[in-house]
Amino acid sequence: MAQARGKVTVSNEECKGCGLCVESCPPKCLELLPGLNAYGVHPAHYIGEKCTGCGICFYCCPEPGAITVFRLPSERATAGQEAPHAATL
Numbered sequence: 123m124a125q126a127r128g129k130v131t132v133s134n135e136e137c138k139g140c141g142l143c144v145e146s147c148p149p150k151c152l153e154l155l156p157g158l159n160a161y162g163v164h165p166a167h168y169i170g171e172k173c174t175g176c177g178i179c180f181y182c183c184p185e186p187g188a189i190t191v192f193r194l195p196s197e198r199a200t201a202g203q204e205a206p207h208a209a210t211l
Contacts, residue, residue, distance in 0.1 A: 127174050127196070128173040128175020128176070128177075128191055128192060128194055129168070129191075129194060130152065130173055130189060130190070130191050131168065131189070132152075133190075134159045134160075135159070136185050136187050136188035137165035137166050137185065137189075138184065138188070139154060139159070139161075139163030139164045140184065141154055142182045142184065143189060146178050147179050148174065148176060148178065149173065149174055151168060151169050151171060151172040151173045152167065152168055152179060154167070166188075173191075175191060176191075179191065
């Protein structure tokens with residue numbers, strides 16, 4: 123399995139449980155939790171692997187601040203080489 127290139131955090135207090143992020147996630151690394159939050163909805167949850175860091179979940183989320191996407195450093199960047207800028211790929 124390829125190494126994850128990103129990580130997602132979802133605020134249980136902000137999530138409305140609409141599921142738009144779950145449906146739009148290309149690698150399908152988000153799911154709705156079976157339990158309810160304080161507002162009585164099933165919040166989204168990052169399963170902990172396969173995130174590409176694309177940010178599609180962030181952009182489709184109707185609740186500002188509910189989802190944060192972190193891009194992890196590439197293997198080249200951690201090996202002392204500078205990672206290429208996204209515009210040059």
